[in-house]
Amino acid sequence: MFDNLSDKLDKAFHILKGHGKITDVNVADTLKEVRRALLDADVNFKIAKDFTTRVKEKAIGENVLTTLQPGQLMVKIVKDELTELMGGDAAGVNLSGNPTVILMSGLQGSGKTTFSGKLANFLKTKKNKKPLLVACDIYRPAAINQLHVVGGQIGVEVYSEPENKNPVEIAQNAIKHAKANGFNVVIVDTAGRLAVDEEMMNEIANVHKAIEPHETLFVVDAMTGQDAVNTAKAFNDRLNFDGVILTKLDGDTRGGAAISIKSVVNKPIKFIGTGEKMEAIDVFYPNRMADRILGMGDVVSLVERAQEQYDEEEARKLQKKIAKNEFGFDDFLAQIQQIKKMGNMKDLVGMIPGAGKALKDVEIEDDAFKHIEAIIQSMTPAERSKPSLIDVKRKTRIAKGSGTKIEQVNQLMKQFDQMSKMMKMMQGGGGKNMMKAMAGMKGGMPKM
CATH class of the missing domain: 3.40.50.300 (P-loop containing nucleotide triphosphate hydrolases)
Incomplete structure (x- = not known):
């Protein structure tokens, strides 16, 4: 959501990049682009005009924070004004009646x-x-x-x-x-x-x-x-x-x-x-x-969604499995289902600071996990609980059953193995071992 508006506002703030301070001239150029961005987003002309007027008054006023660069200051002022324009505080629903x-x-x-x-x-x-x-x-x-x-x-x-x-x-x-x-x-x-x-x-x-x-x-x-x-x-x-x-x-x-x-x-x-x-x-x-x-981004909402799907009892069982080296593909599939319950993938990625901008040209489908799910569901119960059983012959059968290529099955197996090792090391010694595990993973963190 708001992809076009976000891009245009980002370009508007770039006008101030390299300037040592905010002046009438550069703030006018920036706000001209901000107003244009709002109008392109189908914001009412008067609202867009009043908005940029308020931003200008604050930007060239006396309360300028000297620790901020002009671009950073403009982003802060625009954020505060946008928040106020959309209502300021969240409004709850009235549930006082009975019923x-x-x-x-x-x-x-x-x-x-x-x-x-x-x-x-x-x-x-x-x-x-x-x-x-x-x-x-x-x-x-x-x-x-x-x-x-x-x-x-x-x-x-x-x-x-x-x-x-x-x-x-x-x-x-x-x-x-x-x-x-x-x-x-x-x-x-x-x-x-x-x-x-x-x-x-x-x-x-x-x-x-x-x-x-x-x-x-x-x-x-x-x-x-x-x-x-x-x-x-x-x-x-x-x-x-x-x-x-x-x-x-x-x-x-x-x-x-x-x-x-x-x-x-x-x-x-x-x-x-x-x-x-x-x-x-x-x-x-x-x-x-x-x-x-x-x-x-919106880290707070992302954490809240994760907490809604968090099951303390299931987490405890998973912890024991990891400690005993019994983490299998059924557990991995369960984790994927938890992520899917949090919402569509594009929306979740947009909540990660910087990720939306970095991946703006990448099409993130809502069924981003479908190939992984198909591969896991094509395994037998024994294979899912004990991945070490999966040899070349079994991989060929799994690829055929899931409609994928054997290279995709190999990639998933490799990433699953790396993730299992990382989780095992995290169990053993906290952040120090986690850093070792991540450093030892070829190609960095596993890709979904």
């Missing part, structure tokens, strides 16, 4: 129904809630079925009344059902349209008035850019919603909606969608997003 009623609003095609499921899954797994999904989209063909499918995927009950064509009644009956059956969160998925129209607005306004939700969220497709901001304003004028959800942010290389929307409606972005899987939902942190836009 908490959350109304989802937005245009058709924005990903509202899918995100209702993602939000239910998030509240169930991260907040220990018992959510109920409510199908109030009575117009779109198969909308009710879609929500039932989504609910089935995440193990969350879906309330629907297929014969009832009154969304207000359906929502009210669902809340009664939730109270009677111990649900503490009710997520109401409403109908969308292909464009903002009076009939749709009146209907959702009636639902809003009847159920008095604790939280009203506006779901918008980030890839629609400035149109997303204009639509948000139209909805906010009628619903006075509490927060914004940006979907499909993983497919948007411009990022204008994420940057502009807070300024226009003065409502925070609460969540973002970062992929198709039900787990692909993140709380929106403006400061972390500013870091990513400026190519600084």
Whole structure:
């Protein structure tokens, strides 16, 4: 995400490289490029202009840190201003009700129904809630079925009344059902349209008035850019919603909606969608997003995702296996599955400082591990638990079974052997032995 904007901002900061201090002249040239980068990212002209004006005032003001180079200072100021522009602090979802009623609003095609499921899954797994999904989209063909499918995927009950064509009644009956059956969160998925129209607005306004939700969220497709901001304003004028959800942010290389929307409606972005899987939902942190836009990565989010997948008991078992030299391909495959649960590979790489920029021209597919998985799954249970059994004849069979070449099998075997040795040495003597292991590995760290 934000690839184009990140590249153009990086070029803008290069104007200051080699200068000893910030002056009216060089800051004007830099900010001209910054403004152009924001406009290319589909940021509203007035917002881009006001943004660069504030940056200029701070850059040539009195509070200049003499320890920083002009380029570094400009990056810091732009980061602070971007963070503020996108909302400053992360905004949580209001879960005070019993049950908490959350109304989802937005245009058709924005990903509202899918995100209702993602939000239910998030509240169930991260907040220990018992959510109920409510199908109030009575117009779109198969909308009710879609929500039932989504609910089935995440193990969350879906309330629907297929014969009832009154969304207000359906929502009210669902809340009664939730109270009677111990649900503490009710997520109401409403109908969308292909464009903002009076009939749709009146209907959702009636639902809003009847159920008095604790939280009203506006779901918008980030890839629609400035149109997303204009639509948000139209909805906010009628619903006075509490927060914004940006979907499909993983497919948007411009990022204008994420940057502009807070300024226009003065409502925070609460969540973002970062992929198709039900787990692909993140709380929106403006400061972390500013870091990513400026190519600084997002180590905190990366660590948080890793911690979510960390199982202390499994880690203890793995430690014992490594100590006994019993680490096999089944264990290796389990580690790959853990990494895959953290999110798509391109998104994860973008969280590593400098990696996104270094690999910007490298296509990182979401199924980056598929060849490794195919090779391991083509091994027998005995071969996976005891890799030393795999000879040339077995390698040939494994290559044929996995649809790969024998060279790829050899490469995986070699890298697995190196990794096993490194893990064994890490067990024995901490950092000192780890450095020895890494130094002894031909070609450096194993490549996935």
